[in-house]
Amino acid sequence: MQYVHWPLTCKYQSQPPVVLHEVFQPVSSTTLEPGIVSFDFGQNMTTMVKLDVSGPAGAEIVVRFSETVGEDGRVLMPDPLFRQFETGVFCKITLAGNGKESWEPDFCFTSARFVQIEGVALEAGHGLPVVHSIVSRHVSSAARRLGTLKTDKEDVNAMINMCYWSFASNLFSYHTDCPQIEKFGWLEVTHLLAPATQYIRDMESLYSKILDDIIDAQEPNGLCPTMAPEIRYMCGPLHDTITWGGAVALLPEILRFYYDSTHVFEKLYSPCVRYMEYIETKERDNGLIEHGLGNWGRDIAFGNNQANIETAIYYRCLRNIERMAKELGKSDGEQRFRHWADRIARVYNDELLVTDKTLHPYAFYTSRDDLNKKDRNMVAQAIALQFDLVPAQYISDVQGAFLDTCTDANNKIQAGEIGLKYLWNTLADLDRPDIVLEMARQEEHPSYMRFIRRGETTLNEFWQDACRSKCHDMLGTIYEWCYEAVLGLKPETEAYRTWTVKPPLKSEFRHVAGTMDCPYGLIEIEYIKSETEGTTMKITVPTSTTGYILLPRVESEATVTRQGGQPTEKKGARIALRPGQYKLCLKP
Known part of the structure; x- marks a missing residue:
């Protein structure tokens, strides 16, 4: 007899379980043609439906799930590259024929607002199995809900609700990017959305578990991949981008600030050091990092503001490890990372801060998207301001440059998912809710209210109408702004x-x-x-x-x-x- 020794270690479950929450009744049901019935539950969300049906033994029923329906009322995947999710993903039920039967999935879940059932009727007399009832049951992490928020503006309330359901539908044993297509543990959302998700659920234990996943996924050379658990190996910047892998050094500080918890510092210190040593090998021009995905989601591409974003994340990671070393009593490490972070700050400003006032009557930050010119965009200004990289004498200049870029853009969003958070943070600091709401209410994309006007109840993956995923939370950083600048609440210590x-x-x-x-x-x-x-x-x-x-x-x-x-x-x-x-x- 041969024994297989699995290369794994069993650990206790440290994060909350995944449980059922709200139950939704359909708001409408439609017979599309004899034998095909569609149910609209009014809310897109992660779901495990429960179906009560009766019919003869051996009768087969097909259940399809969708976030969108076409003009004919049938389930629809808007992106033709992912049409398989429309035609090839379904549940098939074979009836036992013993009266009313209940069916629910044992394990799988998806995101859906619409459920299409084939091989049934809504009432007897059609020679088909009869649907007696169906409910959509929201499934998510059992972590307790913490915040509530409501205003006197219905469109803002709809946006808040849209963000809430997008967040709640992506919190499980790890933070998914979407609950219906990839279900991957991309790491950028863990830290970008942390100031927002802390109003949704108690995230302390889930973030602690995600850090264990990152440690498990870290490679021998120190690289922390873009997702953890690493369900699928990606290549190039989809595997190696500090804005994703940097969660290893960003999440411990988030746990310290929001929950006064430093219990992960001891086990994370060495992985953080190893990751920074790996990233140091990627430096360009004495300290810039610009090999990753940049401002991902801007025009659904990468490469925008790489040096601004990725070097700023590098700097923040180094400062966090400096604090971690101090907390752990590692004075040599504290000094090492303080000097390291100081060096990166100097390089950042030497390479990206323009102070000669020949192009504009103030200092501003440029990107390196085109090395032949010094451009001025809102993300470059916001990132420098929010990461405390702007020298004191230039802060008012860069704030002015930021507001000018908003004016030049007619107050339209010019950011992907990475830069978006820092736009809202900067506009909150400048007390400009008028600009935020004008951005959110634009008629055309990018626009939160365009999603709402088109009937969406969760966030799309990108600023698109016909999007493959309509339950992505990565654009939801405006939820943080709603609490900070509308309710006015902000933790200080x-x-x-x-x-x-x-x-x-x-x-x-x-x-x-x-x-x-x-x-x-x-x-x-x-x-x-x-x-x-x-x-x-x-x-x-x-x-x-x-x-x-x-x-x-x-x-x-x-x-x-x-x-x-x-x-x-x-x-x-x-x-x-x-x-x-x-x-x-x-x-x-």
């Missing part, structure tokens, strides 16, 4: 020990309400702007935390009433709120 609320005074919103169940308890915020009562807020500050109201001027005033107490007058641009429930009347 670890695990929300201190946090800020910046009321959306410059926005069109007149009523915003939301909650966040942070590690210390429930934060509640309501903002009301009334013609008769002025601007008021209700805020709940959980125990062991301090919230700060951010107002526009040091002369700003607020009447603050703590539950059970008397009104007090406060003045300043930053007003502290200790644990308790408050009502505030603002005089900004």
Whole structure:
């Protein structure tokens, strides 16, 4: 007898299980032709349907799933390259013939709004099995939901809902890119979407597990591939891009900041060092990294802003490892990575910052997309600002350059999935909700509201109408902006020990309400702007935390009433709120 020794190690399940959540009834059913019935559940999402049907023994029923239907009402894959998902992916059921039977998949799931069943009728008398009922059951990680948010603008609420269902439908035992075609564990979304997904679910244990997957996937030369678990080996930049593999050094810092958790630092330190040593071999011009996917998703290509994005990610990874070394008491490592990061910052500005003011009346960042010219685009400015790479004397210049690029683009999005997050972050810092909403509401793509006007209930993979995947979350970074700039909530120190609320005074919103169940308890915020009562807020500050109201001027005033107490007058641009429930009347 021969024994096979598997090259694997069994580990306990550290992440939450995958469970069923909401149950949806169909909003409509249509007989497309005798024997073919289509059900519309009104919401695209990850689903495991449950079907009750009766019919004769041996009768065969085919169940097809789709995010889109054609003009004839039949399931449709819009991208002809993936037409196999329309014709070749289905479930076939053979009836036992013992009355009403229930069928549900044992293990598989997909993303669907529409379910097409073939070989059935909706009522008896047609010589076909009869569908008695069907429900769509949302399946996702059991990690608890943490945040809620609603405004007085229905299109914004629809966008928030679209982002929520896109996120929730991609969180399982790892973070999938889409739940119906690839189901791959691409890593860029783990860190790009972390400030957004922390409002969706408690991500601490799932991110910790993903880091274990990255360690398992790391190659002997130190390279961390673009996906973990590495379900499929990719080639070129689809295998080796720091914006993806850099999650090994970015996620530990995310765990520290949002959850005050450093438990992964010890086991991640060596993998992080090995990855940086590998990336160092890819440096160009003394420190630039530009061999990867760049601003992936911009015109559905790669190569845009490679040096800006990938070098900035490199810099952030080095700073994170410097912090990790300090936390672990590795003084030599701390010094090594501080000097290393300082060198990359110098090279970044030497190569990409233009200060001669011959092309524009201010300093700005150029890309290296065309080495024969110094261009100026919004992503180059936003990346430098958000990664703290801009020398202090040029910050106002680069902010001005950023706003000028928005104006030049008629406030249309000019970013792929990587740069997109940093556009919203920069516009939040500059307090320009008007530009964000104009970008989101464009008639043509790129546009979130175009998705909504076309009836989409989850995000498409790219800025396209006829997209292969209509449940991708990579464009959902605007969800972070909604919490930070509309609700006004932003963590300031670890695990929300201190946090800020910046009321959306410059926005069109007149009523915003939301909650966040942070590690210390429930934060509640309501903002009301009334013609008769002025601007008021209700805020709940959980125990062991301090919230700060951010107002526009040091002369700003607020009447603050703590539950059970008397009104007090406060003045300043930053007003502290200790644990308790408050009502505030603002005089900004």
